[in-house]
Amino acid sequence: MSDMNMKRRSLLKGAMAAGTVGLAVGAGLLSPRMVLAAWPKSAFDAKSVEDAVKGLGGSGTEASGDISIKAPDIAENGAVVPVTVETTLPAESIAVMASSNGTPLAADFMLGEGAGGFVSTRIKMGKTGDVVAVVKSGGKLYSASKSVKVTIGGCGG
Amino acid sequence: MANTIKVRAKEKDGEITVKCLMTHPMETGLRKDKKTGEAIPAHFIQEVTCDHDGKRVLTAYWGGGVSKNPYLSFKFKGSGGSVKVAWVDNKGESDSAEDSVS
Numbered sequence: 001m002s003d004m005n006m007k008r009r010s011l012l013k014g015a016m017a018a019g020t021v022g023l024a025v026g027a028g029l030l031s032p033r034m035v036l037a038a039w040p041k042s043a044f045d046a047k048s049v050e051d052a053v054k055g056l057g058g059s060g061t062e063a064s065g066d067i068s069i070k071a072p073d074i075a076e077n078g079a080v081v082p083v084t085v086e087t088t089l090p091a092e093s094i095a096v097m098a099s100s101n102g103t104p105l106a107a108d109f110m111l112g113e114g115a116g117g118f119v120s121t122r123i124k125m126g127k128t129g130d131v132v133a134v135v136k137s138g139g140k141l142y143s144a145s146k147s148v149k150v151t152i153g154g155c156g157g
Numbered sequence: 158m159a160n161t162i163k164v165r166a167k168e169k170d171g172e173i174t175v176k177c178l179m180t181h182p183m184e185t186g187l188r189k190d191k192k193t194g195e196a197i198p199a200h201f202i203q204e205v206t207c208d209h210d211g212k213r214v215l216t217a218y219w220g221g222g223v224s225k226n227p228y229l230s231f232k233f234k235g236s237g238g239s240v241k242v243a244w245v246d247n248k249g250e251s252d253s254a255e256d257s258v259s
Contacts, residue, residue, distance in 0.1 A: 039203050044220040080224045106222030112214040120230035124222050
């Protein structure tokens with residue numbers, strides 16, 4: 001455990017250094033924002049879960065019991081909420097959203113051949129709300145959600 | 158920015174589990190600098206790709222809703238070889254790292 005903590009420390013230090021470099025680049029160059037062609041901008045810009053689902057190319061989702069979301073019941077720090085999504089459906093993609101965020105869609109994982117229905121990451125949550133997982137399987141969208149109580153928001157500054 | 162990714166790939170029963178940690182500020186563009194009151198420009202990873210021996214196993218599209226210094230874990234069927242993880246952010250910066258499956 002202490003070893004893990006040490007690694008975490010050094011990682012945090014690295015993060016600060018990288019952040020400074022990033023800021024310097026931003027201030028000096030003012031380079032135009034790069035836009036990736038495949039990046040689903042409309043889904044990421046969507047202001048509600050429903051709109052984000054539309055942005056992902058679906059009209060609606062069907063609740064499914066075959067999706068399980070592992071996230072804390074109470075998140076002390078909304079800036080880092082660990083979320084694990086697992087599904088037994090033959091998933092093509094798994095999207096993770098936080099319903100209470102200004103832009104709910106946090107991440108969309110496109111699973112390649114052989115990839116199992118499992119992703120784990122950490123997301124930000126501005127306030128208490130639902131973590132929604134949207135799984136695309138056989139051209140249809142299935143969803144599940146889990147409520148997470150956030151005691152300190154992660155989107156303020 | 159070198160070495161911003163730590164990646165580990167482990168095989169068990171024909172399934173490879175990949176865990177990776179990336180060092181990135183993941184700014185949403187909505188936060189304000191406390192001292193100046195100016196908005197901090199958005200700076201986040203947009204695309205993460207993972208290849209196993211040159212074969213794409215995962216493409217992840219991310220927004221600003223992913224936490225700073227992102228963690229990512231996923232599983233896929235396969236054995237041996239090496240796993241390569243790469244990211245591209247909204248400023249066009251990129252990095253990649255590789256680990257042989259153990």
